[in-house]
Amino acid sequence: xxxxxxxxxxxxxxxxxxxxxxxxxxxxxxxxxxxxxxxxxxxxxxxxxxxxxxxxxxxxxxxxxxxxxxxxxxxxxxxxxxxxxxxxxxxxxxxxxxxxxxxxxxxxxxxxxxxxxxxxxxxxxxxxxxxxxxxxxxxxxxxxxxxxxxxxxxxxxxxxxxxxxxxxxxxxxxxxxxxxxxxxxxxxxxxxxxxxxxxxxxxxxxxxxxxxxxxxxxxxxxxxxxxxxxxxxxxxxxxxxxxxxxxxxxxxxxxxxxxxxxxxxxxxxxxxxxxxxxxxxxxxxxxxxxxxxxxxxxxxxxxxxxxxxxxxxxxxxxxxxxxxxxxxxxxxxxxxxxxxxxxxxxxxxxxxxxxxxxxxxxxxxxxxxxxxxxxxxxxxxxxxxxxxxxxxxxxxxxxxxxxxxxxxxxxxxxxxxxxxxxxxxxxxxxxxxxxxxxxxxxxxxxxxxxxxxxxx
Numbered sequence: 001x002x003x004x005x006x007x008x009x010x011x012x013x014x015x016x017x018x019x020x021x022x023x024x025x026x027x028x029x030x031x032x033x034x035x036x037x038x039x040x041x042x043x044x045x046x047x048x049x050x051x052x053x054x055x056x057x058x059x060x061x062x063x064x065x066x067x068x069x070x071x072x073x074x075x076x077x078x079x080x081x082x083x084x085x086x087x088x089x090x091x092x093x094x095x096x097x098x099x100x101x102x103x104x105x106x107x108x109x110x111x112x113x114x115x116x117x118x119x120x121x122x123x124x125x126x127x128x129x130x131x132x133x134x135x136x137x138x139x140x141x142x143x144x145x146x147x148x149x150x151x152x153x154x155x156x157x158x159x160x161x162x163x164x165x166x167x168x169x170x171x172x173x174x175x176x177x178x179x180x181x182x183x184x185x186x187x188x189x190x191x192x193x194x195x196x197x198x199x200x201x202x203x204x205x206x207x208x209x210x211x212x213x214x215x216x217x218x219x220x221x222x223x224x225x226x227x228x229x230x231x232x233x234x235x236x237x238x239x240x241x242x243x244x245x246x247x248x249x250x251x252x253x254x255x256x257x258x259x260x261x262x263x264x265x266x267x268x269x270x271x272x273x274x275x276x277x278x279x280x281x282x283x284x285x286x287x288x289x290x291x292x293x294x295x296x297x298x299x300x301x302x303x304x305x306x307x308x309x310x311x312x313x314x315x316x317x318x319x320x321x322x323x324x325x326x327x328x329x330x331x332x333x334x335x336x337x338x339x340x341x342x343x344x345x346x347x348x349x350x351x352x353x354x355x356x357x358x359x360x361x362x363x364x365x366x367x368x369x370x371x372x373x374x375x376x377x378x379x380x381x382x383x384x385x386x387x388x389x390x391x392x393x394x395x396x397x398x399x400x401x402x403x404x405x406x407x408x409x410x411x412x413x414x415x416x417x418x419x420x421x422x423x424x425x426x427x428x429x430x431x432x433x434x435x436x437x438x439x440x441x442x443x444x445x446x447x448x449x450x451x452x453x454x455x456x
Contacts, residue, residue, distance in 0.1 A: 008091065010253040012084040018252075019071060022244040024279045024351060025237065026067035027286040030358055032237065032350035033325035035061075036312060041456055044322050052223060052230050052321075053238075054127040060238040067283075069241065071123075078122045078155065082111035083245065087253040088417075092381040094401070101404035103397060104261070105417040106250045106277065107384070115387065115419030116273050117148035117233050120242035124231040125152035134227035135159025139189065139214030141269075142168055142342040142389065143175030144419055145233030150184035160184040161228075163191065163217040165344065166209035175423040189214035196220050196318035210334040211270075211345045216318025234270030235315065235324070235349050243276025250414065251280045261292060263400060265415040267392040268296035268305065268363070269342060271349030277416040278361070285360060294361040295400075296352065297392040299371070300440045301339045304329050304348045305356055305363035307446060312456040313347060323454060326353040329441075330449025336439040341368040341427065342389040346449075366395050367438040372431040374398050375421065387419040388427055 025031055034043040049058040060069065071079075090103040108116035128136050135158045140146030146162040153160035162184050169176060169188035176186050187193055189209050190200040196216040200207065207213070215232070222230035232239060254261065264281055266274035274296055284290040298305055304327045313328040315321040328347040335344050348356075355361055368388075375391035377398070378384070386394060393415040404411050421428065430436045 006257050008089055010087040012249060012253055014080060016252055017079060017084050018245050018248040020068040021071055021241045022248055022279050022283065023063060023067055023069055023241055024283055025064045027283045030354055031064045032354045035322040035324055038319065038323055052219060054131050054229050056127045057124060057238050060241055061236060072126060075123055075126050084249045085110055087250055090382055093378060096381045097398065097401050097405065099401040099405040100408060100410045101401040102412045103401055104414045106246060107417045108246060109417065109420040113144065113148035113151050115144035115148060116243060116246060117145045118151065119245055120233060120239045121148035121152040123242045125156045125158055128158055128229060129156040133229055135161065136229055136231045137161040137218040137222040138231050139163045139211060139218045141165045141211050141344050143172050143423060146179050147175060149231065150179040150182035154182040161221055162186045163189040163214040165189055165211060165214050171426045172423055189217050191217060194220045196320060200317060210317060212317035212331050215316035216320055219320055234272035237351060239272050240275035240349060240351055243272050244279040246276040247279040247281060250277065259412060261414040262411040263293040263295060263413050265295045265297060265393045265397050267343060267389045267418060268298045268348065269389065270345040271352045273416050273418045275349055275352055282355065282360065295396060296361060296363040297396045298363065298365050299341050299343050299392065300365040300367050302335045302344055303365040304346060306365045309450055310353060310357050311453050313453055324350050326350050329446060330452055332452055333449045339368065339439065341371050343392065364396060366392055369436055369438050371395050385421045386417060387421045388424050390418040
């Protein structure tokens with residue numbers, strides 16, 4: 001089909017929406033390492049995990065064999081509110097860059113939560129409701145996950161308790177108020193509400209918090225309340241499973257018009273968006289059916305893949321969660337308070353860590369001033385104010401498109417636009433006022449945290 005017949009926005013029909021999530025682990029020769037009990041250092045059993053997570057989610061977390069897991073009808077009905085999401089050809093950006101590259105982005109911001117996080121939030125809320133729970137607890141950094149989960153819990157009439165990283169709680173009051181509008185209670189973390197929060201505050205007076213801190217508090221709140229379980233918006237196998245709808249739709253839309261991407265680019269914090277976007281493409285790569293260049297983009301101020309260690313580490317600062325083998329900076333690592341671009345987690349999904357270690361994908365880190373420069377350019381020419389997290393992918397997509405300009409190659413680039421940045425205007429303000437710098441941890445800084453990794 002000629003290029004002129006490809007629409008500006010590619011929408012799939014409702015009946016083309018995925019009916020099953022794709023479990024990338026089924027095609028991985030080297031499976032992600034199992035979660036370990038922090039006390040015994042033995043693989044966590046389903047029974048042990050069920051004390052923290054919903055029972056069916058535990059089964060999904062441990063499933064390394066089934067390639068496809070059916071999406072329940074209730075979740076598919078909810079997805080119809082905003083899915084399938086559009087795949088957009090960035091014609092205006094291509095023109096601005098004067099590049100022969102063809103640039104597409106999968107836009108996940110066309111829902112009230114403003115991001116891709118709703119794909120997993122509604123699934124986890126559904127399983128909590130099905131189990132007969134009263135509510136769930138969670139953490140949130142920039143606020144997208146907390147917003148999505150509060151919306152999902154409201155839909156299923158579940159209580160929602162959110163521990164929000166303190167620096168984000170203070171910088172993003174409107175994101176906080178959206179959560180409260182949907183009925184969630186929101187607490188800045190570390191707080192004085194939990195034992196682990198009080199301990200962290202005592203050891204680090206005045207700390208601005210981290211996702212690791214907030215996770216510890218959310219887990220404690222869940223296990224000490226009857227009828228509650230903890231849910232997580234990234235990192236876990238189950239989350240990447242739910243987010244596979246992004247990649248499945250992307251591939252279906254490209255296949256519909258005979259388009260094969262040369263490279264797929266996604267921002268990487270804990271791994272939910274990137275893992276979901278690349279899932280079916282990586283599956284083809286693992287099976288030897290096709291090849292793609294897959295690039296993970298992370299912030300230079302929190303560079304788990306590019307400067308971290310591949311080792312077992314705690315998923316949280318309070319060291320109460322299971323140990324996961326992942327690329328990590330150390331669970332005590334807290335990004336600089338001036339880090340405004342999101343993607344603040346100290347580690348990376350075990351699935352993505354294994355794939356990266358096996359050489360199936362690349363990783364690059366970018367400075368936040370360069371990220372916001374790319375975000376501003378994209379907003380001006382494509383008409384969407386992107387989330388800072390998404391803008392990491394935009395930065396590298398622009399860089400790769402400019403390389404095509406230099407070489408004359410007509411490569412096809414696909415990146416994930418995870419959401420909108422309308423609740424991130426404090427960060428944009430800092431950039432515009434020249435108050436944003438590019439703090440990058442030194443090797444000496446990182447060595448301190450690396451030395452504290454558990455000895456497994």
